[in-house]
Amino acid sequence: MGPDVLVVGAGIVGAASAFRLAEAGLRVLVLEKEATFAQGSTGRSAAGVRVQFSEPLNVLLSYHSILEYRAMPEAGYRPIGYLFLVPEALREVQEEALATQRALGVPVEKLALEAAQALVPFREQGLAYATFGPVDGIIDPHGATAHYLREARRLGAEVRFSEPLLGAQRKGGVWRVATPKGRYEAPLLLLCTGAWTGEVGRRLGLEIPIHPVRRMVYATAPAPFPHAFPLAIDLATGFYLRSEGPRVLLGRSNPAEPPGFAEGMDWEWLGPTLEAGLFRFPFLEGLALDRRASWWGYYEMTPDHNPILGFVEEGLLVAAGFSGHGVQQAAMVGRLMAEEVVHGEARSLDITPFRLGRFREGRFLKERGIV
Template sequence: MYKIGIVGGGIIGCAIAYFLGKLGESSIILFEKSYLSSGATGRCGGGIRQQWSSRENVRLAKRSVKFFERFEEELGVDIEYRQGGYLLLAFNEKEVEQFERNVQMQRNEGLNVEVLTKREVKKRYPFINTNGLKMATFCQKDGHANPHKATFAFANAAKDFGIKIYTREEVLDIQKERGNYRIITNKGEYICEVLVNAAGPWSKEIGKMMGVELPTESFRHQIFVTEPVEYFFPFMAISFSKNFYMRQTLHGNFIMGQGDKDEKPGINRNVTFRFEKEMAKKMVFFFPFLNELRVLRHWSGEYNMSPDAQPILGAKGNFFYAVGFSGHGFMLAPAVGEAIAELILFGKTLHSDISHLNLDRFKGKLEIERNVV
């Protein structure tokens, strides 16, 4: 018998477990169907940004960045966190108008965001082809880190609190029993008072086991990485209209990806040559220095999308959910982990207001997060 069961061993589930342990609760069991960070977390680009179009995402991201800044001090692990900044590139007038609104709101929220003209971008970053560029924004406090190292750091710290983490253990069914939950896995059965859905790409299926309809769909997103060169590109470059993001790792490799408007929902981890051709052609145009680099690896992961591209956070009784991150769970994990842990133990959040992100919002008009690739 455990007080809390968590389904999902990605960055969200492990962060929730860690913050629960930090708040003094150790009667917790976490289930991961494969290995830790095997889902969306370990397949993401590792970006951590605060430049969003929705105020709620800005606030969650700011709270997360404060934690990432002290991550190594608090958990004793170097997760390769660097605040090299995010350069957001606008290529049409509609995007310029959106960026201008975003920056006003972001500055009101306390973010130090620069607005750069095309000429300023060209002067500061002469290795970028600025043909067609209208403007850009830059926030130095944005950055990136290693998703695997961060996930394992949270998990190992949770274990130190006495929390049980079971990998290669898939949840097959969940049954309500005398006010508790019976969790049936491929290895056994467990009883928990509280259940947390942090299953990422499989969030909808876990919700159905509980009789809770979660409006999430998972879509394949592909990424590839090049051979390494000397490190000179400390920021993440991203364009929403041109549909790309790219950063250089500390080891010199370039990681880049894009979305596919024709992608069908479902778990699909195959990769396509079409992606490689489209990505290579586009990225060499904007970043000519990539022309001679070879692609080393190519993989795919999932965006667990919500209808408004914002996370779905909250509870139905003793069933809690932290899902639908729309490709941004890694960067929001510290704030979300803290908030869900507080909500479970205290019935309210103490640091981040997530009340507007629960399921009830889908009954009304939605605010769509625009800053998504």
């Protein structure tokens, strides 16, 4: 007997979805184009998890996921915290986001700049205050993905690697999917294909507004520090840093980076990144960069930088387009995709704001917590 659901993609979102679908008693087959799991955006993530968003659904997706990662040893959850440095120009906007977070019952603190200095030294010029999420932190995306796939297999799911989706057609209520190694059929198809979702959609004859944008993570050489730094973000410029053992990881999104599958490190963007970083965090001046420890990956971007979740047409679901937030929301998304399949709609959270139809209707969300 064939599978009930074909899950395309073995990153953390696909793995979590496969596990929850199998847990619900469905026969699941996962198809992954790479030779192993977590080789796309998952494996190249900066690994952060945070509740500090402005859209309620983003807050809750992340919070429920963090609670799941906290109970999962394989996820390697470390609550190092996220520190947002809020400029005067964003004082009111961030106050509104903070009110939303508190109304939803998630732990976020407002800090005076003096108190924030105890977490990481920074120049206070132009800043109003800071916010700190004590349950925010980092996880091990590889460990979490491996756990989900292992649990999915334990429940009967099958995972096949080196099988990219070449094409798919739906006839008679069944998806017929072709890969270089074979053909598969199932009533339901779930795309967890990250930055490749727009391309995969076109192979199905669909236009799904998700495209890749390259992002850099620069790493310093090891250096002694008195304590570990949280993931600190200067909201004035989008520059961020955090500790990784004796190193500091740092980055800043390039708004001029064109969409597409560009590869390799963008060393020309290091200058503008450091310019913003050195202004706010002068201690970085004494650190050396380790080019070999730096890396790049893709954000899977939608027009409003929020994901597309759930059914997009009969028999076809999408869980992609997280725009940098896939790792931190995958645990809860897996549960919601299983509910969407079993019940016809997600029940634990209302995912209506993140359905594809919003773009067709011209309803773009305004998430203020994009970095």
